[in-house]
Amino acid sequence: MMSFWGLELETSKEMVEKVSEFLKNKSEDEINLSGTGVSPYALKEFLSEKGYQEKDFETNGWDWSFTISMENGQEDEILITGTGYTFELKLVRTEL
Numbered sequence: 001m002m003s004f005w006g007l008e009l010e011t012s013k014e015m016v017e018k019v020s021e022f023l024k025n026k027s028e029d030e031i032n033l034s035g036t037g038v039s040p041y042a043l044k045e046f047l048s049e050k051g052y053q054e055k056d057f058e059t060n061g062w063d064w065s066f067t068i069s070m071e072n073g074q075e076d077e078i079l080i081t082g083t084g085y086t087f088e089l090k091l092v093r094t095e096l
Helices: 009-024 041-050
Strands: 028-032 053-057 065-071 074-083 088-095
Touching: 009 028, 009 041, 009 088, 041 053, 041 065, 041 074, 041 088
Parallel strands: none
Antiparallel strands: 028 088, 053 065, 065 074, 074 088
């Protein structure tokens, strides 16, 4: 497994467990990863390892809001959303 660009080992393990559970548990539509120390980049890299590909990246610029669309070619589209201004980060499931 990759290092996720210097994430603390404990933070990396927690992210892997939390996101893996989210991907398996289809009843959850969203998880909040704000304040966990996980970056959008690390989250995107982990999803890429799980077979998801980036389809779109949008940002509004002024308050650092962003949405990264990831698809696995099957049933799910996963959005990595957040804002750098208030350090929010969420993983949201939508249908293709």
